[in-house]
Amino acid sequence: MRAGAIWALVLTLLLAWPAAAQPARLALGGSALTEAPQGWWHRLFDPVPLRLDMALDRPVQWRAFLVGDPARLVIDLKGVDLSGQDPARLFGADLAPAIRWGSFREGWARVVVELPGPFRLHQAGMRTDGPETRLQALLVPVAPDDFAPRPSAAAALRNLPDPADVPPPPPRADGMVITLDPGHGGFDPGAQADGETEAALVLTFALELRRALEARGVTVAMTRDEDVYVRLEDRMTAARQAGAHLLLSLHADALPQGQAAGATVYVWNSGANARASAQLALRHPRDDLLGGLDLRGQDDALALTLMDFARTDTQPRSEAFARLLTSRMALRGIGLHGRPVQGAAFSVLKSPDIPSVLLELGFISDRTDLANLTDPAWRAGMVEAVAEAVTGWWRDEGARATLLRR
C-alpha cells in the first residue's frame, strides 16, 4: 500500500514535470480582438466595446488591469512564451492603435493593448472548460472622466520596464537551414592560451548560437557538437547533406602578440595572400587548410569554369552575409579587427554552391579577446549579433528569390 502511494506520487511528479518545464504557448490562430456590440451601451457610445480573446494551450496565472496616458490594457501571463509570435498578426489587431507583447520579467509575459479611447475593464476571466484555455477580457467604452486605471496599477508597474518598452519578438527565419562549423576538435585543439583551447571555446559559442537560432525557427546542423576531430572536406560535405543555405565556420585563432585583435569575417578569395591569413594558414597543415581545388580526374579548365559559374551566384551572397555580420557586431559595440571583412583561401570556404563565411570571434592570443570569449555576457551579445545577421540575411534571400522569379 505504501509502495503504491509512493509510485502514485512518482507518477504524479513525472506527469507534472513536462508541463512545468515547457512554457505555455499562445494559439495565435484561435485568438482575436473583436468588436462586441452587445447590451445597451453600443447605441450610446462610440467606439463599441472590445473583446480580447486569447487561446492558450493550458491554464496559467494571470492578471489584467488598465493603465493611463495613453489608455492601455495590460495582461501579465506567468509561464507563457510569446517569442516568435507577431502581435500584428492577431486577428483584429487593427482595432487597437497598437498591440505589443514580449517577456518583461523572468517567467512572465506581458501583453499591452493600446486602447482607442477610455474604456472600463468590464469582465476578465480564464475559461478552462473547452479544449483550449481561453483568457477573455471585455472592455466597455466610458466617458473620459470615468476612465479609472486601477489604483494599484502604478505600483504594479513600478520597478518594471514601462509596457511601451516590451521588446518586439526577434525576427524569425523559418525554413532556413544553417550549418554551424565549430573549428578544430578532438586531437586538434586549435590555438591555445592560458589553459583555454580554441576548439572548446568555439564549441561553447556554437552551442549557444544554435539555441538562439532554433528559437528563431532556423534548422541548425552542426559539423560537430562535441570534442571530436572532423576533416575539412567532411565539414563541407555535412553542410551539403544538411541542405544548408549557409555554412558558418567559427574560429578563435592566435597570432603573435599585438598583431590581431577583434572579430574578423572571412569570405572565399582564391588569390588572397593577406599577411594574417597567410600566417593563420601556416599554423595548420598546409594540405588541410589550403587544400586548393580538388580537380583530380577532371578536365581542369572545365571544372574551374563550372565552379566559377556557381560562385558568381554564391560569392555575393557570402559577402552580403559578411557585411550584415560586421554591421550587427558594430551596432552591438563588439570590437572588430581593423579590416573586418577579408578574403582568404581557407578550404572550408571553397564550396562553390553554398554561401560560406568564416567568423574569427576574436584572437585567443589577445588578452581582451580571450577575456571576452570566456565571458558568458559577451558571448550572449555576440550570439545576438550573429542571429540578427542570419535572420536579416534570410529576409534578403527571400527578396532576392522573389526578384529572380519575376
Ligand SMILES: [Zn+2]
Ligand atoms: Zn582555427
